[in-house]
Structure formats: C-alpha cells, structure tokens
Amino acid sequence: MTERDLPIHHRAEDPGGRLWSFGKVIWVHCPECDKAAKKDNHGVNCNHCGHTTIQSRKPSNNRWATPASSKQKCTHCGEAIGNEDRPTARTKDGELFLQVRCPHCGETDDYPARPGWTTQRFGYEPGPPLFLATQVAGETLWVQNLAHLDALEDWLGAKVRERGPQPGLTMMAKLPRWMKASTNRAKVLRGLAQLRERAEKAGIDE
Incomplete structure (x- = not known):
C-alpha cells in the first residue's frame, strides 16, 4: 500500500x-469507460476513451438526461444500466433519447430519456461519481x-x-x-x- x-x-x-x-x-468515473477522467469548469474529459462533455450553445443545457425508467435494462445483456444523468442526450422525432454504455457488457445503445438536472435550475452541473x-x-x-x-x-x-x-x-x-x-x-x-x-x-x- x-x-x-x-x-x-x-x-x-x-x-x-x-x-x-x-x-x-476533480477526478471522476468516465461516463463511457468508467476509468479516471478529469472534470473542470468545461466538463469531463477522458484520456482513455476520448469522452468529452458536450457543450450546449442553447440558453438551457438540455443535453443532460437520465433514462426515462429507473429500472431500464440493457437491450443486450438484460442487466440494469443505472439512472445517472449523462451529457449524451439527443432528440429523435420529437422524443428524447440517451446513449448509454452498459456497465456490465460494454454495449452501447439509445434508451428513452427525460431531461436531467441543469445548472440553470439548480445552480450546479451534475456529473459522474468521484473516482x-x-x-x-x-x-x-x-x-x-x-x-x-x-x-x-x-x-x-x-x-x-x-x-x-x-x-x-x-x-x-x-x-x-x-x-x-x-x-x-x-x-x-x-x-x-x-x-x-x-x-x-x-x-x-x-
């Protein structure tokens, strides 16, 4: 030790x-590969997988989202994918979806989502857990x-x-x-x- x-x-x-x-x-778990990533005023940046926080140019940061269901399961392995907020939301045909990499099997897919916390509403920017x-x-x-x-x-x-x-x-x-x-x-x-x-x-x- x-x-x-x-x-x-x-x-x-x-x-x-x-x-x-x-x-x-601040060192956090990378939302994509779960390894150590740096978080600063500009967001999260991971040197391992290249993940970078998406900076929104809109007045409200609407790219943060969380799975619509707290019990959402991976479409590949059937395990729970978690319900943490992530900065990888996108809109398809008027519906909000979130790209999530399964922590169990490593496969990535889009899942129905709802808006997550925003800096404008709560005074802080959500992020991955501390590493x-x-x-x-x-x-x-x-x-x-x-x-x-x-x-x-x-x-x-x-x-x-x-x-x-x-x-x-x-x-x-x-x-x-x-x-x-x-x-x-x-x-x-x-x-x-x-x-x-x-x-x-x-x-x-x-």
Missing part, C-alpha cells in the same frame, strides 16, 4: 481555504484530487492539530466528526493511503 512519509507525531496547522482551494480538477472514494468506518471517504488528498493526510495524520490564521469555516473546520475522531484516525489514514494507491494505478497526476 502506498503511504506518504510523514513525520511521526507531527503537528499540523490548518492551511485555511475552502474545498475548491485544493487542486484545479477517489472508499468506505471507512461505515462512512464514505473521498477526495477530489491529489492536492486535496495531501491536505487531508497532513491534517488528519497529525498528532496535534492547530487552527491557522484564516478565520471562519475552512475545509478542515467543516470536516465531519467521524473523520476527525481519534478512534478513527488509523482507519482514515489507511483509507487515504488506499486512495493514493488507486490514484497511482489510474495514472492520476494532479
């Missing part, structure tokens, strides 16, 4: 900043990128944690109690080490 070489019983000072201060990209996530003590431990991972390892791995010069609810101040609890410290650090190992295997470099 990959681990950073941190000083034993080191002290850490809250670096300040909110979540978006750590790293410029760097794992379960720790019955909770989900996740990081967006390597800078986020480094910051959490430094802070949560410290024997003594000190408030920094920046006031207010920083990212560290807003961490959930289970993550900061001394009883979970070893578990959380193992989980972060697992995420670092996963990042290395996936070729994540930032």
Whole structure:
C-alpha cells in the first residue's frame, strides 16, 4: 500500500481555504469507460476513451438526461444500466433519447430519456461519481484530487492539530466528526493511503 512519509507525531496547522482551494480538477468515473477522467469548469474529459462533455450553445443545457425508467435494462445483456444523468442526450422525432454504455457488457445503445438536472435550475452541473472514494468506518471517504488528498493526510495524520490564521469555516473546520475522531484516525489514514494507491494505478497526476 502506498503511504506518504510523514513525520511521526507531527503537528499540523490548518492551511485555511475552502474545498475548491485544493487542486484545479476533480477526478471522476468516465461516463463511457468508467476509468479516471478529469472534470473542470468545461466538463469531463477522458484520456482513455476520448469522452468529452458536450457543450450546449442553447440558453438551457438540455443535453443532460437520465433514462426515462429507473429500472431500464440493457437491450443486450438484460442487466440494469443505472439512472445517472449523462451529457449524451439527443432528440429523435420529437422524443428524447440517451446513449448509454452498459456497465456490465460494454454495449452501447439509445434508451428513452427525460431531461436531467441543469445548472440553470439548480445552480450546479451534475456529473459522474468521484473516482477517489472508499468506505471507512461505515462512512464514505473521498477526495477530489491529489492536492486535496495531501491536505487531508497532513491534517488528519497529525498528532496535534492547530487552527491557522484564516478565520471562519475552512475545509478542515467543516470536516465531519467521524473523520476527525481519534478512534478513527488509523482507519482514515489507511483509507487515504488506499486512495493514493488507486490514484497511482489510474495514472492520476494532479
């Protein structure tokens, strides 16, 4: 397992900043091949299969959609295809369809769809799940990128944690109690080490 070489019983000072201060990209599961893909203000881009978020020129981003039925099954293998929003919707004869690659057999087909969430209606852009996530003590431990991972390892791995010069609810101040609890410290650090190992295997470099 990959681990950073941190000083034993080191002290850490809250670096300040909110979540978006750590790293410029978010690593997510590619909607097409499920490998690690970068997500930024322009959308999702995958270096493995070439998937790129379709940018809509219309006032409302109507290309995001989800399968019309939450129980939609693959037309090839019969397994459930999932109901996540995807940026690959298209209209045929006035009806909305969504291109989905089956996570089980890998075949791609079009399925009846309905409009998904939009940035204009809800203030955020939907997207694939985070790539760097794992379960720790019955909770989900996740990081967006390597800078986020480094910051959490430094802070949560410290024997003594000190408030920094920046006031207010920083990212560290807003961490959930289970993550900061001394009883979970070893578990959380193992989980972060697992995420670092996963990042290395996936070729994540930032």
